[in-house]
Amino acid sequence: MERGSRFRRLFRLERGAADVDHDIGAELDFHFAMAVDELTARGMTAAEARREAERRFGSVDRTREELVALDRARLGSERRARWGATVAQDLRYAARGLRRKPGFTVAVMLTLGLGIGANATMFGIVDRLLFRPPAYLPNPAEVNRVYFSRFLRGEERNISNTSYRRYQDIRAGATAFAEIAGYWRADLAIGVGEEARETSVATVSPEFWRIFDAPPARGRFFRPDEDRLPAAAPVTVLGYEYWQSALGGRDVIGSRLHIGRRDYTVIGIAPKGFHALWLTPSAAYIPLAAGGAEISDGGMDFATEYGNQWMEILVRRKPGVSAEAASAELTRLYRSSYAAQRLAQPQLESVEKVRAHALATPVQRERGPNQTTVAKVAVWLIGVSLIVLVIACANVGNLLLARALGRRREIAVRLALGVSRRRLLGQLFLESMLLAALGGVAGLVFAEWGGSLIRATLLPDAAWTDAVFDRRVLAFTALAALAAGLLAGIAPVLQARRADVAAALKAGAREGTYQRSRLRMGLLVIQCALSVVLLVGAALFVRSFRNVHQLRLGFDPDRLLYVATESRGEALTDEQMGLLKERLLDGARRLPGVEQASRGVTVPFQRSVDVSLYVPGIDSVDRLGIFTQQAVSPGYFETMGTRILRGRPIRATDRQGAPLVMVVSASMARTLWPGGEAIGQCVKVGSDTMPCAEVVGVAEDVKRESLTDDAGLLYYLSMAQYPPGVGGLFVRTRGLAAAQAESVRRGLQALMPGAAYVNVIPMDDIVGPNMRSWQLGATMFSAFGILALLVAAVGLYSVIAYNVSQRTHELGVRVALGARTHDILRLVLTDAMRLAVVAVVLGTAAVILAGRWVEPLLFGTSARDPLILAVIGVGLLAIAGIASFIPAIRASRVDPAVALTAD
């Protein structure tokens, strides 16, 4: 209001900084004028009077400064108080407005709630996988996992597993680290006899505790002198959760507990919520050397062999040492250690050839070099949930806009009454913020539901013990709600800035001309286009998941159990062990519900063995790939459901002393003898001097390592011609394997001597996690896609309905002039369809552009699958048609008499 500046003082009480100086000057001038008057009246000269007045006053300059400071402070606090009162008033006004329209308010709350909830859920998951450091870990940025990298068969491999020997080499030479710790975790049996259960037991060096800042809940952690070679002290620290659940939280310090092969004395309890580096709690922690002894059957090769890579390394860098510097030092130490290893194993390739180097990587495993597909998909889903939020915001923006347009007269009246435009915008904005806050609350409720669902079904590996609403998720939700409020609030504010007071006041409730709001149309197109993107994404993942499910693995996981035996200190020779396994095999075959059983040494997706092969006529077999070894007893192929393509399977006649035989996979046959016949060929296993094993059969390929890219190079030896006693049992059940697991376990446990026990795992549990990323993608994309479509459909409906109501007059005129029902229908529907077509085109373009990045996450599906694109495009058009049909019908029933005489 420029024209009012001359009168401002008359109407406004608010005073600026310049006024403060002026007022104080005037006040002091008045004081001195009065003083001088009084003193001159008593007979002083003007100059004397002035001096006397100043003497009485004291320092004028200092006082003036003090007064200015005081007044400015007062002005500031008054302004703040006024602002607070305005906001409170506007807030009450907004709340009243929202209460008056509960339908609108609930719709907005739910829309924003879904968007915010989706984000809170995904944030919770991704935060856990990628960002949140382990509990009780101070300065997590200083802590690194160590990876060792080598170039093997043309590709770089980053492995965090290493040997105790290497660990000691690195400890001996390192200078960049405050602590270097070794750790490992495996399932070991805790308890004896029937009560023995395999549970996660962590094996950690004493330094491990020092990297964390986790005071024990009871007792103490183990000391360096308790983790020495040759034998570590049999002491253990229990996990808090295990202590509570299995031991009832009673005083167990000093008591003994059978873990793995021996008794341990409990010396401490880890603090509550301490999971160290793992997503799930460990039942117990034992010293590193004790854990090593567990795997090498009490022997020492865990500590002496470079090849025994059973553990991992965690370091804390010294302050000021960068991760790069740490990697450089680790690389130097790794290379010299590798060189030392090569002295003992001259067949190893040189340091230069394998480009050996080490990496200090973040403590969150998913941020290391081997990110799982689940984490990659989860990161994508963050993007997806953001899109859902954008759609929700666009929709709410649209609703707010419609509301603002409906209130045009009210707004115009208020502007005319002198409410400042800024205040008005502030009110509109506050309203959207209030809605966003409500949406945030709704979002938390949705996140609680959705979060627990996703956690339980899709990411069961992690222990989601702590509440869904932790501080980080709450902060994120607040941020998302704020962003949503801003985003949704922008549209009506933009519109209100353009509001033309005079025009709005002149036009009655009946708007003579109907205005298509470009902003609203734009928002709608964005929503629909993004819905197309999400739905295409959903279709791609659903298809990938189906493809993975239908994938021929080469065996039938749903009807297979794997049985592992654990001798647990029962002294059995290899021969006795072999006999025990034969007894178990017989026992298993006799169990009801078991169709077939067989022994096998290695397990798909779990355990593999590869040794060098030598084939006459082929230069270096190793160069052609990694050949996985399996040794099986007769009946193995029927048990697994693996087909023999040519030749014969392993038979009972392939016994010890008989000619060595081998069955190879189809891929292996193709790789070694391209174009030739595999059967009858000779392969020497392990060394050049071994006798020939004759290939007697070719089996179909089996997925062993990965569902997506598996070379399938696998060969089968006869168990009877293999070192005795090793391996486990595969059992084929009549029904679903998981249902039979317990009865099979009980049946076989009866055959085990002493403390030894069997562990029965459904094959589905071993294979399942490999499919989880597609399952996650399919589920979440579908949920979000349908959500987005729903929101977009409602948005479309509301915009078309609004337009129709705005056009009632115009449509009435048309009907009066003779337009028929289908003319009106076409008029309205064309509008909606034009919008939908633009959206489909934009969405499809976005999909085609983004496809390149999403393709690696899919399985057997092209990101630009024309069928999917076509189906989704047509589907969206159909939905748009349905959403606009109801208002169109309403438009066609406009009664010209009513429409023209209204208002």
Place this chain on the structure above:
Amino acid sequence: MARDDLELMQGTLDLMVLKALTWGPLHGYAVAGWVARATDADLQIEEGALYTALHRMEKRGWLESEWGLSENNRKAKYYQLTAVGRRQLRTQADRWTRYAKAVFRLLETPQGA
């Protein structure tokens, strides 16, 4: 001036200014005149300090001010007690009375009692 003296000083000034305003709105010069007369100039108070006290109490909400015309038609800033200011005057006056009584009792107590 030590911090305690300063607080004592400020408290005294506040009390005098509040008391001066009991009878109605006054401008700063009138407050200074009233204080000088009431204390018979026994307390050597710089008038500048009175202004600081006025503005400080206005900031605290004990006083409010308004521009008006003085007796000889000059524009002057008039101060007036608010309800908070009145309450403040009462509590401070009470405290001073108690304090002064205690000090007097102390001075009148004969030695060795």
